[in-house]
Amino acid sequence: MDVGLYVLSVLLVLAGLAGAILPALPGIPILFGGLWLAAWVDGYQHVGGGWLAVIAVVGALALLVDFLAGVIGAKRVGAQPAALWGSALGTVIGLFFGLPGLIFGPFLGALAGELCSGSSVLRSAHVGVSTWVGLLLGTLTKIIASFVMLGIFGGAWLF
Numbered sequence: 001m002d003v004g005l006y007v008l009s010v011l012l013v014l015a016g017l018a019g020a021i022l023p024a025l026p027g028i029p030i031l032f033g034g035l036w037l038a039a040w041v042d043g044y045q046h047v048g049g050g051w052l053a054v055i056a057v058v059g060a061l062a063l064l065v066d067f068l069a070g071v072i073g074a075k076r077v078g079a080q081p082a083a084l085w086g087s088a089l090g091t092v093i094g095l096f097f098g099l100p101g102l103i104f105g106p107f108l109g110a111l112a113g114e115l116c117s118g119s120s121v122l123r124s125a126h127v128g129v130s131t132w133v134g135l136l137l138g139t140l141t142k143i144i145a146s147f148v149m150l151g152i153f154g155g156a157w158l159f
Contacts, residue, residue: 002041009038020142024095028059035153051156055149062145066138073134079127086113087131107132
């Protein structure tokens with residue numbers, strides 16, 4: 001039974017790492033769930049509650065930064081609320097178009113939202129790029145935090 005739970009734990013960790021890149025998956029919570037499961041199966045002998053709390057804080061901070069990154073990028077250049085909604089909608093629609101959709105969806109959505117608010121094409125493009133850069137930085141934060149969480153877990157397990 002333990003082997004099966006460890007396999008499930010590894011699968012959750014891998015899904016969590018994928019979710020750090022793909023906005024459709026809640027990567028950080030899935031990753032934390034996999035790490036917690038491995039610690040639980042081990043009876044918290046190698047990774048105790050204190051280490052899991054530290055890992056949870058790293059994950060929570062990453063989620064907060066990711067959530068705010070796109071908004072901050074757009075707000076920094078004075079984006080209209082329609083651009084923020086457009087960026088979110090572009091992200092969701094982009095999921096259906098693979099990697100190009102994930103890259104260009106938020107940009108095109110923010111661009112379209114800003115255009116619908118009556119802004120010029122140049123202004124709308126500026127908002128789109130700023131939103132996209134913010135989302136990219138948020139994704140980068142999630143990726144780094146995921147590996148920090150794995151590093152903390154691995155270090156606690158080994159030492």
